[in-house]
Amino acid sequence: MTQQRNTAAWREMDAAHHLHPFTDTASLNEQGVRMITRADGIYLWDSEGNKIMDGMAGLWCVNIGYGRKDLSDVAKRQMDELAYYNTFFKTSHPAVVELSHLLAEVAPQGFDHVFYTNSGSESVDTMIRMVRRYWDVKGKPEKKTLIGRWNGYHGSTIGGASLGGMSYMHEQGDLPIPGIVHVEQPWYYKHGKDMTPEEFGVAAARWIEEKILEVGADKIAAFVGEPIQGAGGVIVPPSTYWPEVQRICRQYDILLVADEVICGFGRTGEWFGQTHFGFQPDIFTTAKGLSSGYLPIGAVFVNDEVASTLAAGGDFNHGFTYSGHPVAAAVAHANVKALRDEGIVQRVKEDIGPYMQQRWRETFSQFEHVDDIRGVGLIQAFTLVKNKATRELFDNWGEIGLMCRDIFFANNLIMRACGDHIVSAPPLVISKAEVDQMIDTAARCMAEFERQLKAKGLA
Numbered sequence: 245m246t247q248q249r250n251t252a253a254w255r256e257m258d259a260a261h262h263l264h265p266f267t268d269t270a271s272l273n274e275q276g277v278r279m280i281t282r283a284d285g286i287y288l289w290d291s292e293g294n295k296i297m298d299g300m301a302g303l304w305c306v307n308i309g310y311g312r313k314d315l316s317d318v319a320k321r322q323m324d325e326l327a328y329y330n331t332f333f334k335t336s337h338p339a340v341v342e343l344s345h346l347l348a349e350v351a352p353q354g355f356d357h358v359f360y361t362n363s364g365s366e367s368v369d370t371m372i373r374m375v376r377r378y379w380d381v382k383g384k385p386e387k388k389t390l391i392g393r394w395n396g397y398h399g400s401t402i403g404g405a406s407l408g409g410m411s412y413m414h415e416q417g418d419l420p421i422p423g424i425v426h427v428e429q430p431w432y433y434k435h436g437k438d439m440t441p442e443e444f445g446v447a448a449a450r451w452i453e454e455k456i457l458e459v460g461a462d463k464i465a466a467f468v469g470e471p472i473q474g475a476g477g478v479i480v481p482p483s484t485y486w487p488e489v490q491r492i493c494r495q496y497d498i499l500l501v502a503d504e505v506i507c508g509f510g511r512t513g514e515w516f517g518q519t520h521f522g523f524q525p526d527i528f529t530t531a532k533g534l535s536s537g538y539l540p541i542g543a544v545f546v547n548d549e550v551a552s553t554l555a556a557g558g559d560f561n562h563g564f565t566y567s568g569h570p571v572a573a574a575v576a577h578a579n580v581k582a583l584r585d586e587g588i589v590q591r592v593k594e595d596i597g598p599y600m601q602q603r604w605r606e607t608f609s610q611f612e613h614v615d616d617i618r619g620v621g622l623i624q625a626f627t628l629v630k631n632k633a634t635r636e637l638f639d640n641w642g643e644i645g646l647m648c649r650d651i652f653f654a655n656n657l658i659m660r661a662c663g664d665h666i667v668s669a670p671p672l673v674i675s676k677a678e679v680d681q682m683i684d685t686a687a688r689c690m691a692e693f694e695r696q697l698k699a700k701g702l703a
């Protein structure tokens with residue numbers, strides 16, 4: 245791009261012409277954006293030369309870390325050779341075939357087919373259309389309703405935002421669309437009351453059963469959930485939750501769908517979150533880590549039974565101009581191959597994941613206003629609370645979280661506030677020294693945060 249311009253000029257142009265996602269444009273333009281100009285490993289650099297540690301892997305997606313020259317080389321080679329062709333009319337190309345073959349290798353057994361999209365939202369919308377088509381072909385077209393969860397996140401298209409349970413998204417644009425209902429999330433800390441986590445996991449799964457009975461099993465097409473809710477604040481369900489959800493879905497003849505857009509491709513230390521929790525969905529959606537964010541691409545994995553049912557139905561009238569885009573497919577292939585052959589996923593499970601989780605827990609448990617410390621692999625969180633003993637949360641959910649997040653930002657560490665949950669999901673290639681640095685910086689920020697809480701009379 246035009247490197248001659250300076251930060252002030254870029255800010256001015258951004259304010260003049262660029263509408264940002266999930267942003268209050270007026271207030272952003274008053275403050276001015278932060279310009280990120282370069283990245284390497286787990287670090288970003290802004291246009292003022294600040295080096296910033298990315299504790300969020302972008303938006304939970306840069307699993308392999310920034311600056312992989314091998315991926316940009318693959319992109320250039322593919323672009324020179326075949327920059328674009330579609331996969332619609334009895335046509336394919338080597339990049340998408342190679343990727344499909346590799347994905348079938350890393351996917352859990354029985355998942356031998358994928359459908360390509362360009363994002364997580366498109367994967368979710370594709371899944372919704374597939375699920376409904378599946379029941380049409382089965383001769384049960386009245387099975388149309390999908391069950392999602394409050395505070396779940398499934399993207400921002402009309403289907404994805406409807407299936408997600410973010411009420412602030414539903415408020416804008418008359419969502420959810422018909423045929424989508426929600427149940428409560430399995431957040432033990434808030435909803436667990438006197439139960440053990442194991443008891444609560446089963447009880448939370450039974451909320452799905454209640455919803456099925458309320459709507460009628462003959463009308464329910466699928467239950468959809470993230471193995472670990474990401475944008476909802478890294479809600480890690482008790483170990484009993486997913487097996488019970490699976491039992492319920494099987495009992496009532498309902499498809500089980502895992503939204504693996506964040507959990508997929510190594511985030512939990514397994515290739516997919518379903519393996520960590522020990523359940524077998526019928527369909528799962530992916531994006532983010534599939535290409536580590538180097539290019540937009542998503543994939544919907546279907547098990548062999550769903551694949552053969554859809555095939556029996558003839559034409560599936562759905563697809564995107566860029567389904568299986570050759571350059572995105574080639575880069576995703578190189579990314580997934582590297583995650584496997586360099587042992588990056590395995591290292592999350594056996595080495596760096598457990599190290600992060602231990603350091604995360606031991607460090608943040610020492611703070612007065614931090615509780616519900618949790619995580620798996622390289623996805624972790626804690627919740628800011630007013631009173632640990634009574635589990636009382638702060639008033640005005642999210643306000644305190646933002647105040648805390650801003651302290652991290654001011655110290656060149658990117659962590660995210662989801663309400664008053666503070667979450668982190670760094671690139672999977674983070675070293676132990678970098679984990680130490682991240683935790684030490686975050687701990688200093690948390691000490692400053694607690695000082696500010698007291699100074700402002702908020703705690």
Ligand SMILES: *Cc1c(COP(=O)(O)O)cnc(C)c1O
Pocket residue numbers: 362363364365366368397398399400470474475503504505506531532
């Ligand atoms: C990010 C995300 C999506 C949406 O992906 P986009 O690429 O932003 O459309 C869907 N589901 C989950 C679980 C996500 O985290």
